[in-house]
Amino acid sequence: MLDGAAIARQIRLELQDRVAAFTTVQGRPPGLGIVLVGEDPSSEIYVRNKLKAAGESGLRADLRRLPATASLHDLLDVVTTLNGSPIHDGILVQSPLPAALGRDAEQVVFDAVDQLKDVDGFHPENVGRLVQKRPYLVACTPLGVMELLARSGIAVDGARAVVIGRSDIVGKPVSLLLMHRNATVTICHSRTRNLPELCASADILVAAIGRAAFVTPDFIKPGAVVIDVGINRVTDAGLVQRLFPEGSQRRADFERRGSLVVGDVHPAVADVAGALTPVPGGIGPLTIAMLLANTLKAAEARCSASR
């Protein structure tokens, strides 16, 4: 098991010195503005975790809340204000936005974030710079995957990597990062034929599809490194019973809470894989650590540019 939580703690520890130095020199801490629209329960948890982590690391983090009924115009106003704020170096608009804002709302809002404050790495110019191997701010989860591989001593150069999922948030950027580190990368998706067989050619398999326990042992080359990016909330008792043995901690957790967070990787993969990230406690904590790292990076870049 690759201990993402421990690596994330280590990264946050390393950030603290830089945060302290920045705060001393600038007379203020690096600042992160988080925008949350509506009251989606998962988003509430994610935002709370991000605020807590920022505070623990010495960053300033401010939450701007808008009601679920807010208009796109209201939301863009908040973004514009944060773009102009001298004390906010990073801006994050929590996804998903309420469906009522329309299908394209997220991209419109992400485009409106100042690219120099775009700590989610969603602005097209930041995405383009990543493709061109001169990244500025890169999406946090893919960065977390790369940090985990590097700090776990996993060789990427020359490896065959297969990424399942082609999202803008994970699949595409992690593929680019792996390729730039000299992996030979295949991106799979819902239209891929012979998916298990193809995945079984991977030295490094990244699962980012959003389907609980989708990746079963037949997808895995014995000894392969398996990175589970999925965060799926399962409420189906039958599924939990099929995945976890009676008397296990996970079953007990489910029975207590009525739901369980399960990755994209089936628990039985642990018997075949050479290394595997758990869910929870794998990539999740790293995503938050990289958000803090991006905010500090944006803060340092803004302040060195304005000198």
Added chain:
Amino acid sequence: MLDGAAIARQIRLELQDRVAAFTTVQGRPPGLGIVLVGEDPSSEIYVRNKLKAAGESGLRADLRRLPATASLHDLLDVVTTLNGSPIHDGILVQSPLPAALGRDAEQVVFDAVDQLKDVDGFHPENVGRLVQKRPYLVACTPLGVMELLARSGIAVDGARAVVIGRSDIVGKPVSLLLMHRNATVTICHSRTRNLPELCASADILVAAIGRAAFVTPDFIKPGAVVIDVGINRVTDAGLVQRLFPEGSQRRADFERRGSLVVGDVHPAVADVAGALTPVPGGIGPLTIAMLLANTLKAAEARCSASR
């Protein structure tokens, strides 16, 4: 053999009506500004072909020449003038720039081109928009590859595609375009292990490495579609003799000129592949056709935006 030249002619024919309509409405043709620094012989040929093709299709194309001794500042001045020019809708800075301008000169210059006039699709915002599947202007050669596949009736959806080469100009953008058309794409490069074996899994193989006749029959699954993007000028008589039989037209061409343009794909691949693009007369003409298409697109977009 996939007749790229014939498909390019067809595309240019289709563009003519739109060019004529634009010219009537706007009182001027779509305009392309080409910037050429120095006197690289290959660049001279490419630029001449682009100017000729633009003229034949009813576009205005102006060449701005700078001496090989021009400074980066001089070059950026020319770009800035073209950015502000009301009669130029597209701007192309011919690559490669003289080495004396420094390693990063190309990216600095490409970044300086107005992204709305960036008919080469090299600006990071255009690259980012391509990744996000909302392309505006996309690099011409990858677009040409996709047009060729579409107009030749080659199924991309569900196909396994392997791209050899990870350049910003061809390898990465063509991989993204293929993936967005539901191919399962693997990008290979100099650090890829078992390259021939991996390529032999491809239904569609795109060779964009810049090494003459590098892709030999053992790379090819029988019946596969092979797209040869390479344009390599060969002056080695021994290589030409190994590639082409005595008495062939290609040998005669070499003996007359002292050089020969050869693709990345070995001629013997024709015996194994189901379909293959020739060099010359394959992707080259399509690249030029897509440059004209991009210029017209930029012209139409600029004029509809300014209404």
